[in-house]
Each structure stands twice: as C-alpha cells, then as structure tokens.
Amino acid sequence: MSSQVRTMRAVLWEGEVEHVSVKDVPVPTIRHPEDVIVRITSAALCGTDLHIYSGELGSSTTPWILGHEGIGIVTAVGSAVDVFKVGDKVVVPDAPSSGELEVEGSASLYSNIHAEYVRVTFADDSLIKIPDTPGTDDRDYLLLSDIWPTAWTCLNLSGFQPGDSVAVFGAGPLGLLCAYSALLRGASIVYSIDHVTSRLNVAKSIGAVPIDFTKGDPATQILAMRPLGVHRVCECVGAGAALNPKLEHQPDYIINQAVAMASVNGGIGIIGGYAALPDTEGTPRGHNIPAKISFPISELQGKALTMSGAAVDAKLVWPQLLGLLETGRAHPSFVFSDEIDIEEAPKAYERFFKRREIKTLIKFDWNKNKEF
Structure with a gap:
C-alpha cells in the first residue's frame, strides 16, 4: 500500500x-x-x-x-x-x-x-x-x-562612512531600508528618489529628503541644493524598473544620473538587478534587462569615483x-x-x-x- x-x-x-x-x-x-x-x-x-x-x-x-x-x-x-x-x-x-x-x-x-x-x-x-x-x-x-541585509550591503558597496551625504534611488522597501540604514549609521543627509507619492511620504517620515524625479532629473535637483554633489549614491532599483522623468523605461538612466550627482572621490553602490537573462519559458521578458547599457566612463574617471555591485549573502x-x-x-x-x-x-x-x-x-x- x-x-x-x-x-x-x-x-x-x-x-x-x-x-x-x-x-x-x-x-x-x-x-x-x-x-x-x-x-x-x-x-x-x-x-x-x-x-x-x-x-x-x-x-x-x-x-x-x-x-x-x-x-x-x-x-x-x-x-x-x-x-x-x-x-x-x-x-x-x-x-x-x-x-x-x-x-x-x-x-x-x-x-x-x-x-x-x-x-x-x-x-x-x-x-x-x-x-x-x-x-x-x-x-x-x-x-x-534578505531585504535589510541587502540595503545595508548597498551602503557598504558605496563606501559609506558616518557623516557622508547619501542619495538613494528607489523608495520601495529596499530603497527605504537603505535610506533608513544610512540615517541609522550616521549619514549627514539622505535623499530618497522615486515618483510614487506614498513612498516618498514614508521616506520623509523617517528623515530622508524626498526627490520626485518626474519633476526633473534627480541629479539636477540635488546639485541645485548641493553643488558639489553627494558622497554616496545607492542604486536600489535595477535596469528592469529604471524609469526616466517621462516614466519611460530607460535601463541606463539611473546609472548615468548616479555618476552625475556623485561628488569627487565619491562612491556608487549597485544592488538593483542588472542580471541579463535570455527569453525562456521561465523568463519570457528576460530582454527587459539588457546585457549592456551606455555608461559615462569619462565622467566617472574624471571624478575619481568608485563603483561596486554584488549579489548579497x-x-x-x-x-x-x-x-x-x-x-x-x-x-x-x-x-x-x-x-x-x-x-x-x-x-x-x-x-x-x-x-x-x-x-x-x-x-x-x-x-x-x-x-x-
């Protein structure tokens, strides 16, 4: 039986x-x-x-x-x-x-x-x-x-030190926890970049400065307040969900904006997804994340920026x-x-x-x- x-x-x-x-x-x-x-x-x-x-x-x-x-x-x-x-x-x-x-x-x-x-x-x-x-x-x-260690690690990847200014792309749960962790660890100021009002309101409630990117490039908005830029930029969105101010999918938009707003000798941490997969039965929209994107390498080198991304344990x-x-x-x-x-x-x-x-x-x- x-x-x-x-x-x-x-x-x-x-x-x-x-x-x-x-x-x-x-x-x-x-x-x-x-x-x-x-x-x-x-x-x-x-x-x-x-x-x-x-x-x-x-x-x-x-x-x-x-x-x-x-x-x-x-x-x-x-x-x-x-x-x-x-x-x-x-x-x-x-x-x-x-x-x-x-x-x-x-x-x-x-x-x-x-x-x-x-x-x-x-x-x-x-x-x-x-x-x-x-x-x-x-x-x-x-x-x-997963999510809090991932947010914490994004800060580490950016080279964060207490007293640094920080900009975080994304005010979803990952980005919010990255902003929260930065404040917890002694950031001087944290900018939270998104376009969803409810998310930006939560960011404001924890002490971050909300930046609505539909009102203009976030780098332009932040540089207007901090002409020298921010010490650390954390990418908590990924290529698949990256949108420009017109809310159009633009996989290279966030990385280019991150380099533009980072200060000289600053750092960028990437924890959003950039892993490109082929279209398969299980990943029918794998093509949404391109294997290659345009990148401002000259500006990164000219500012002496560091950039690091990783999967998180x-x-x-x-x-x-x-x-x-x-x-x-x-x-x-x-x-x-x-x-x-x-x-x-x-x-x-x-x-x-x-x-x-x-x-x-x-x-x-x-x-x-x-x-x-």
Whole structure:
C-alpha cells in the first residue's frame, strides 16, 4: 500500500507574466542529513519576486515556488544537524550555505518560502535562531532574510562612512531600508528618489529628503541644493524598473544620473538587478534587462569615483543587524504596508507590482490550518 503524499499550500510561478497561483504541492521532507524542515509562520513579498512576476528573472523552466524571505518553526531535523532542534524559531535566509553542489528539479528551488513548509539545506550554517518571547516583533526579524541585509550591503558597496551625504534611488522597501540604514549609521543627509507619492511620504517620515524625479532629473535637483554633489549614491532599483522623468523605461538612466550627482572621490553602490537573462519559458521578458547599457566612463574617471555591485549573502551581516534589533536600536518593519493570508497572494502580487503597497507580509495562521 502506498503512503498518501502530504500537501501544503504554496504560491507558484507557472510562466504566465504578471500572474501567480496558489495550489497544493507536496510537503518537503528531509533529503540529506544536514537538512531541516521549517514550518513558515511569516513570509514577505520582495522586489526580486516582482522581477520574477514580470518574467525578467528566475529559472528557465516552470513551475516553481516563489519567495525567499521567511520566519518559521523547525519541525524536523536531519541526523547531522547539531545547532538546531525541533521547536526553534528561525529566520530562513534568501540563500543557504553552499556545503556542496546540489542540483534539483525546477519545482524544488531553495527560494520557495511562499509556502507552508520549506526544506533548508545545510541548516547549521544557513539559519539563525531568534527570540520566541512576548513583545518580539517578528516583522523586524523577518527582514533579516534578505531585504535589510541587502540595503545595508548597498551602503557598504558605496563606501559609506558616518557623516557622508547619501542619495538613494528607489523608495520601495529596499530603497527605504537603505535610506533608513544610512540615517541609522550616521549619514549627514539622505535623499530618497522615486515618483510614487506614498513612498516618498514614508521616506520623509523617517528623515530622508524626498526627490520626485518626474519633476526633473534627480541629479539636477540635488546639485541645485548641493553643488558639489553627494558622497554616496545607492542604486536600489535595477535596469528592469529604471524609469526616466517621462516614466519611460530607460535601463541606463539611473546609472548615468548616479555618476552625475556623485561628488569627487565619491562612491556608487549597485544592488538593483542588472542580471541579463535570455527569453525562456521561465523568463519570457528576460530582454527587459539588457546585457549592456551606455555608461559615462569619462565622467566617472574624471571624478575619481568608485563603483561596486554584488549579489548579497544576508548571513554575512546578520551579527550587526541582529544586535541592532536585540537592543531596540532598529525597527525596520515600518516598510510593511499590508498583511495577507496565502490565499490572497495573487491579488497581493498585483497590488505590489502596481506600487499600491510598499511591502506585503504573508501571515500563516496555524490555529486555523492543519498542522503536520
């Protein structure tokens, strides 16, 4: 007699642009001694999810489970797991430690946290235990999964030092957390560049100076206030979403503006997506992100600017950020504007894509759902 396959609800990308679905899929199980299974209690939508939603980034094949930011409870551990035990509350990062090369099917990607359960590989080096006490705001800790470490790292890439002036392109959740981190770390002034009024209002509420780029090139606006420019520029948008003042897609616009507004000996950090992928079943709009863009190399050299971009390993900055949360110095959860149940994910993705929400939380109510 064959055993019945247990199923869970999950948000799936199935290759249809600007559409996701919620379906039953198999519950993950321990496959290697280093694995753990985590029951997800909270997850979040991220800007990278929108690049997948719009068909620009992701796997070349479908279907697969979306999401890479989550918190949960360990429900099963492999025989080689030493640090974690059943019942531990943990943050699941956007990428695990790579203890070995592991190739899996397209429906079994690691970043599959928009689901009731997730299998975490190399758990001892991939997870971080967090407090499970009354008064702890899970939303703050959830942001350790990806977006806050990414924002923090963008500042590092720019060469930021306390006292620097900073301009941040994008006032979505990533850009807002970059601006927030700059202020937290001692920036003298932070400019937040966007065109969505609700986002710019949030930027202003945390102490940043809002710049609406539909009112003119942001470099022109900032240089009118600071003729020598800003010390650091942080790119938190990416080529796929880069718009000019006419709200036309222009992949090279932000990079050119960043060089124009940076001061002599300044620095530019790039964390927005510039990874070009071919058009495939899983990335039907890969062409939206070009492999090459025009760049003002002469001006960059003439100003002696530095520029750096990278993919982010959230785990590398966890010690700093965890300390800020534990001491109450930081409360990054201000970026959340909506909370939903997993069944509402299709509409939530649509609202997020249309910039009607800043960041959406998926809350799993395990009092109402069956538990394995």
